[in-house]
Amino acid sequence: MSKSAINLSQKFSKFTEHWSPKVIAEMNDYQIKLVKLQGEFTWHSHDDTDEVFIVIEGSMNIEFEDGVVPLNKGEMFVVPKGEKHKPFAENECQVMIIEPKGVINTGDSDSHLTAQSDVWI
Amino acid sequence: MSKSAINLSQKFSKFTEHWSPKVIAEMNDYQIKLVKLQGEFTWHSHDDTDEVFIVIEGSMNIEFEDGVVPLNKGEMFVVPKGEKHKPFAENECQVMIIEPKGVINTGDSDSHLTAQSDVWI
Numbered sequence: 548m549s550k551s552a553i554n555l556s557q558k559f560s561k562f563t564e565h566w567s568p569k570v571i572a573e574m575n576d577y578q579i580k581l582v583k584l585q586g587e588f589t590w591h592s593h594d595d596t597d598e599v600f601i602v603i604e605g606s607m608n609i610e611f612e613d614g615v616v617p618l619n620k621g622e623m624f625v626v627p628k629g630e631k632h633k634p635f636a637e638n639e640c641q642v643m644i645i646e647p648k649g650v651i652n653t654g655d656s657d658s659h660l661t662a663q664s665d666v667w668i
Numbered sequence: 669m670s671k672s673a674i675n676l677s678q679k680f681s682k683f684t685e686h687w688s689p690k691v692i693a694e695m696n697d698y699q700i701k702l703v704k705l706q707g708e709f710t711w712h713s714h715d716d717t718d719e720v721f722i723v724i725e726g727s728m729n730i731e732f733e734d735g736v737v738p739l740n741k742g743e744m745f746v747v748p749k750g751e752k753h754k755p756f757a758e759n760e761c762q763v764m765i766i767e768p769k770g771v772i773n774t775g776d777s778d779s780h781l782t783a784q785s786d787v788w789i
Contacts, residue, residue, distance in 0.1 A: 548735030552743040572746050574718040574766060577698070579744070597695040603742075614669030621724075622673040623700070625693050645695060645766065 555581065555603055559641050561668045566660050568644055568652055569668040580644045581668075582652075584636040591631070591656035598626040598646045605640030609633070676702065676724055680762050682789045687781050689765055689773055690789040701765045702789075703773075705757040712752070712777035719747040719767045726761035730754070 558571050558581055566588060568580035584607055600609065601623040609616045609624060610633040616624050626632050653661040679692050679702055687709060689701040705728055721730065722744040730737045730745060731754040737745050747753050774782045 548732070550732060550735065550737050550745070552737055552739045552745055555742050555744065572720070572744065574720045574746050575749070575768070579720065579746075599693070599695045599700065611669070611671060614671060616671050616673055618673045621676050623676065623693065624671070624673055625695050625700075628696070647696070 555643070558668055559583070559603070565639070566652065567662040567666070568664075569666055571668065573648065576648050577645060578648045578650075578665075580646075582642050582644055583639055584634055584642055585639045587635040588633055589653055589656045589658040589660050590633045591654035591658070592629050593626075593646070593650060593654040594629050596647050596650060597628050598650070599644065600624050600626065600634070601643040601645075603641045603643055605636065605638060607634060607636040607640040607642065610635065676764070679789055680704070680724070686760070687773065688783040688787070689785075690787055692789060694769065697769050698766060699769050699771075699786075701767075703763050703765055704760055705755055705763055706760045708756040709754055710774055710777045710779040710781050711754045712775035712779070713750055714747075714767070714771060714775045715750050717768050717771060718749050719771070720765065721745050721747065721755070722764040722766075724762045724764055726757065726759060728755060728757040728761040728763065731756065 565585045568582040570578045572579040602618045606619045686706045689703040691699045693700040723739045727740045
């Protein structure tokens with residue numbers, strides 16, 4: 548049979564870059580991505596979509612204009628469409644991101660942190 | 669600030685029923701649900717949508733007409749749209765499900781296991 552489970556830690560072991568989401572699965576026109584975060588990202592928003600963050604290992608924060616959401620392993624947050632936010636992580640953090648296919652990681656922001664989208668591992 | 673993390677184990681502690689998905693968040697027109705599985709579900713399919721299973725605690729299996737996908741903690745699988753499947757779990761298993769709002773747990777199957785949808789915890 549061609550069907551088999553996707554193992555998250557096995558997938559995380561396949562890359563080392565930070566801020567560079569890798570696609571591991573698709574559901575309809577959505578993608579499930581894994582990303583390793585460390586340090587500070589750029590302020591940005593996604594005007595057309597919400598964005599799900601699920602922390603698989605480590606801790607991170609999402610800064611908003613009205614405060615900071617700390618996220619630990621086993622916690623998640625949905626960043627609302629159009630809301631400016633800036634992820635940051637003091638130590639490396641492993642995160643699952645769920646959003647529509649084609650979303651650019653830096654959203655509306657012109658940044659050197661913009662990663663290629665639709666990269667599968 | 670009104671924003672705060674959603675803690676998965678805290679949410680799982682709020683219910684005990686099996687096969688009764690609870691909504692914990694929405695992303696656009698999709699819902700993120702938690703469900704506790706134990707025993708055998710009914711064969712069914714969802715003709716209009718893929719369905720994501722992510723195992724948070726424990727182990728489960730998804731039976732297809734062409735074989736079984738075992739899923740352990742930290743593993744996931746996307747059930748393709750229209751494919752007949754039957755989840756089962758020997759011991760209680762905690763699972764995150766992601767699918768469009770309005771999806772019925774038993775899909776096209778007429779079953780006593782059909783749960784009320786859109787129940788938030």
